[in-house]
Every structure is written in C-alpha cells, then in structure tokens.
Amino acid sequence: MQRDTGIRALEDHDGAFDFIVIGGGATGLGVAIEAASRGYDTLLLEMHDFAKATSSRSTKLVHGGVRYLQQGNISLVLEALKERGLLQENAPHLVTNLAFVVPNYDWWEGPFYGIGMKVYDMLAGRQNFGRSKHLTREETLKHLPTIEPKGLRGGVIYYDGQFDDARLAVNMAQTVVEQGGIALNYVKVTDLIKSDDGVINGVVAVDQENGKEYRLDSKVVINATGIFTDSIRRMDDPEARDTLRPSQGVHIVLDKSFLPGDSAIMVPKTDDGRVLFAIPWLNRIVVGTTDTEIDGPSMEPVPMQEELDFLIEHAGRYLVKDPTPDDVLSAFAGVRPLVTRPDAPAGDTSEISREHVLHISNNGLVTISGGKWTTYRKMAEDTIDQAATLADVEERPSVTKHLHIHGWHEHPEQFGDLSQYGSDAPGVKGLMRDRPELAETFDDRLPIRKAMVIWGTRHEMARQVEDILARRSRSLLLNARAALDIAPEVAKLMAQELGEGDDWVEEQVQAFTELAQNYMLAPESTKVQSTT
Numbered sequence: 001m002q003r004d005t006g007i008r009a010l011e012d013h014d015g016a017f018d019f020i021v022i023g024g025g026a027t028g029l030g031v032a033i034e035a036a037s038r039g040y041d042t043l044l045l046e047m048h049d050f051a052k053a054t055s056s057r058s059t060k061l062v063h064g065g066v067r068y069l070q071q072g073n074i075s076l077v078l079e080a081l082k083e084r085g086l087l088q089e090n091a092p093h094l095v096t097n098l099a100f101v102v103p104n105y106d107w108w109e110g111p112f113y114g115i116g117m118k119v120y121d122m123l124a125g126r127q128n129f130g131r132s133k134h135l136t137r138e139e140t141l142k143h144l145p146t147i148e149p150k151g152l153r154g155g156v157i158y159y160d161g162q163f164d165d166a167r168l169a170v171n172m173a174q175t176v177v178e179q180g181g182i183a184l185n186y187v188k189v190t191d192l193i194k195s196d197d198g199v200i201n202g203v204v205a206v207d208q209e210n211g212k213e214y215r216l217d218s219k220v221v222i223n224a225t226g227i228f229t230d231s232i233r234r235m236d237d238p239e240a241r242d243t244l245r246p247s248q249g250v251h252i253v254l255d256k257s258f259l260p261g262d263s264a265i266m267v268p269k270t271d272d273g274r275v276l277f278a279i280p281w282l283n284r285i286v287v288g289t290t291d292t293e294i295d296g297p298s299m300e301p302v303p304m305q306e307e308l309d310f311l312i313e314h315a316g317r318y319l320v321k322d323p324t325p326d327d328v329l330s331a332f333a334g335v336r337p338l339v340t341r342p343d344a345p346a347g348d349t350s351e352i353s354r355e356h357v358l359h360i361s362n363n364g365l366v367t368i369s370g371g372k373w374t375t376y377r378k379m380a381e382d383t384i385d386q387a388a389t390l391a392d393v394e395e396r397p398s399v400t401k402h403l404h405i406h407g408w409h410e411h412p413e414q415f416g417d418l419s420q421y422g423s424d425a426p427g428v429k430g431l432m433r434d435r436p437e438l439a440e441t442f443d444d445r446l447p448i449r450k451a452m453v454i455w456g457t458r459h460e461m462a463r464q465v466e467d468i469l470a471r472r473s474r475s476l477l478l479n480a481r482a483a484l485d486i487a488p489e490v491a492k493l494m495a496q497e498l499g500e501g502d503d504w505v506e507e508q509v510q511a512f513t514e515l516a517q518n519y520m521l522a523p524e525s526t527k528v529q530s531t532t
C-alpha cells in the first residue's frame, strides 16, 4: 500500500466512483472494505492518518460489552458477540483471547456476576471464547497475584477478545487496496459537490501534503467521520443540527509489574457507575476508562486532571501496589462518537445510543455513525446494502463475514514478537536479514525495531513520525517519554525512505515533541525514566 500509487490511481481514474467514503477510522475502513469486496469502485479519503482519531484510542477490546448486558441491551450484545467471533477468524494475528476476572469483595457479587457471565457465554453460542466460572479466593489470587487481598472472597472468570486497534485499521486500509479500492491518508474532504437538482455527486478534496485540490465524482458519498460527522453533514445542509454528544474516555498505561500474569481485572461498577478495566496489553497494563462530557470533537483530546486522578486512585484500590503519577508511562484520551438520530426532535437526547445510526439525507448523503470497533463489519454491511440501492448499482451480496484482513495467518504466534504482522512477518524478517542493524531496537524501554520503521514507511503508508510511533507501533502509548527520546532516530530513518532532508527531520521531531506532551503527566514525571 503506497501513497504515490494511490494518488496516481485517483488522478488516472475515469468517471465517477461508485462510492467515496469520507473517514479512515474503523467505520470508514470497514465500509470501504465492504464496498470494494463486493466489486464496487471505491475511494476512501482520510484527512490525517488512518485511525488518528477515536479508532486508535479504544480500550482495545473486541467484546460483546458486559456493560450493555447489565443495561439489558441483549440485541447489541448478541450482535457484538457474533462480530467478535468473525473478527477473530478474519484477523487472528491481531485479535486474541483474554481471561477477565471480576474480583468479588461482597457476598452477593459471586452469584450475581456468575449468572451474568453465564448469560454472556450463552449469547456467544458457538463462538464462545471460553466458559465462565466461579473462582475461589485462592484461584482468584493465582490469576491476579497483585489484586488487593483484603476482603477478597473470590471471583468470576470469563473470556473476551483483545486487539491492537490502530494496527487493525492499517491492515484494513491494506485490505481495501487488495480488494481493488483506493485508500489514502492525508487527503481532506473540504466540500461536497451537488448536481443542478441538489443531489450530492462528489467531493472536493485537498492533499494535505502539497495542497493540491481534487474534484472527484461519486454516485454516492458516505460520511463515516465519527466525532466529525456533523461537520460533513453541514457541508450538505448548513442548517443541519448537532447529532453528536461527545464524551471523553481516558486510559493510563502502567508497567506490567502492577498486574503480572495473563488475566485482566474487570470491575463492573465504579463510583461513577462505569466499568473499569485493568488489562495486560503489549507487556503493559492499560487501565480505563472514564466518561466525561466535553464541548466538542477534538483530533487530539487531552486527559483532564480529574480523569487521571480517578484512574490512579481506582487502580490503587484494586492493586496491591498503589500507582502514583510517576508510574504512568502514558495517558491517552479518546472521544466516543455517541449520536442521536439526525431526524430526532431538537434537544431530544433520549435516543443517544451505543448502537449505530445510518441516515440518508434529502440530498443523498449517507451518514454512518456511532456503534463500536467490534461491530464495524456489520455497520459496513448495513451501510453498503442501503448505499447500493441509492447509487443504483447492481446489488451484490456481502462477502466480508469470511474475508481475511490483510496479515491473516493461521499460526501468527510462530512469528514471536512479530506475530502482530501475521503474513507480513517474513517480510519484516527479510529486512532484518538483509541489514542486520535493522533488527536492533532503539531503546530498551520499547519493543520497536528499526525494521518496523522501514516496513511501516514502505508498505503501511506511514508519512510522519507520529504515524510510526503512535499507530504502526504503539510506542507513544507504551511509554511516551521513551517514544519522545527515540523520535529523532525514527525521523532520520523515515527521511531516508521518503527522500526527505534535515529540515523535514527537524519539523517532525518538533511536531512529535509537542504531541507527546499530551501523553505524559506532570513535567517532573516526564523526567522519570521507566524501568521497563
């Protein structure tokens, strides 16, 4: 997947696309795969990097959502569990099975959560990830050696999926290309084009790298811009009202020593009524999340002090070792795209839902929003079913239930620390074989090897240092200070690949330095180097 090739294909394209998809997060990438794999002529445009917004900032769970079960939203859980199973089959290199333990401190929690998890198992049916069961106090401590033992009665264990969200997004963009579509990052849609009778039939888009403007025709335009959905709807109808109710969620990342072993902690109800997770991920512990209403969408949301305090304090309640701000290796925020229906009466927030909302405007703009990462494929299937009718193209059935995502491999675990590359792992290994210095890591605190920078730049459309350090590798989330320290070396390697000079390197390091500040806690703590 190379950007130059994609831009050339766009410039050489004759006539109208069947579909132009705006937005390269989980939703837009899913829609583009759905369209391209049905044989439709498809273009996806992302204004920044793939998954830059919400889709790289999730809790990294491919799950039915135990929280929705508590709320009695069975149909949502059922659909998500089905999708969880399909995603594990289609991207086994990125989706893994993880044990979650609900620790019980009150007498009623064991039976209560035990029954709840049995229902969860039942709903998963054949696609169950493992049977839930009660654990004694001793068994609970075996799974969670550092759980707070005071007052612990036992626990309930259940199984769910975990993934690397940003890497899945990149592999999905590669899948779009393999299915015959075009997927481009750093191309922003700045306007919609309408026919004389007002029907939307294309977009104006600007290449963010060189400012070149394109007018691109399409039978149907699909708005999959997550928290930015209303900005595109207003290009169609300047009077369109807000549908988004943005809510921020923050995670903190701790050293693995806070929760050794392979099991996660799930606390079904914290003080503010949220589910709290402490999850082993890429040899770190991710603790999250919060739910704070915010004023509007933001591409680079920043954790608030209250959110950080909440997470640090709650992690301390459940872990033997109480984390302090200095223990936080990275903190990241994401904004949930919670939406109301565009046609709901103004001011009516009762329809805010975790389910997705598909809407077609009077001028033919298709908007797909809401939902969650886990259900992206089903959202995409529904969208293209409707959009194909609107575009008046030949109806073709969906094939994505059993479509492998780029990188699919039957036994990815055989590639060791490259398992997440799946079928690309031999390619990365090949780079290291040809130039052994590329097998080196930059820094003991981070697992990223030099070959991964080359691979990401050559084959995964990484254009900026941030693309490599935040999304092709997860260095920024694993240890923000260490990521900042290696940024100059990463920039130099990328510059060689991209044919850029010293000015570019300097600019990139400057931009990444500013970005990384948002992931580190108090300036004093940024000086403390992690021991990992």
Ligand SMILES: Cc1cc2nc3c(=O)[nH]c(=O)nc-3n(C[C@H](O)[C@H](O)[C@H](O)COP(=O)(O)OP(=O)(O)OC[C@H]3O[C@@H](n4cnc5c(N)ncnc54)[C@H](O)[C@@H]3O)c2cc1C
Residues within 6 Å of the ligand: 022, 023, 024, 025, 026, 027, 028, 029, 045, 046, 047, 048, 049, 050, 051, 052, 053, 054, 055, 056, 057, 058, 059, 060, 061, 062, 063, 187, 188, 189, 190, 224, 225, 226, 227, 228, 248, 249, 250, 289, 333, 334, 335, 336, 337, 369, 370, 371, 372, 373, 374, 375
């Ligand atoms: C804190 C948190 C935790 C979560 N945890 C989970 C979880 O564990 N599991 C799960 O299943 N789900 C989870 N979710 C939900 C999931 O992350 C989101 O539902 C999903 O990522 C939304 O994807 P999206 O593509 O709709 O939006 P986004 O990822 O925001 O993508 C929209 C894209 O549109 C682009 N765009 C905007 N305007 C333009 C334009 N004019 N031109 C071109 N491109 C444009 C943006 O740059 C952006 O990349 C979580 C969400 C949050 C906030």
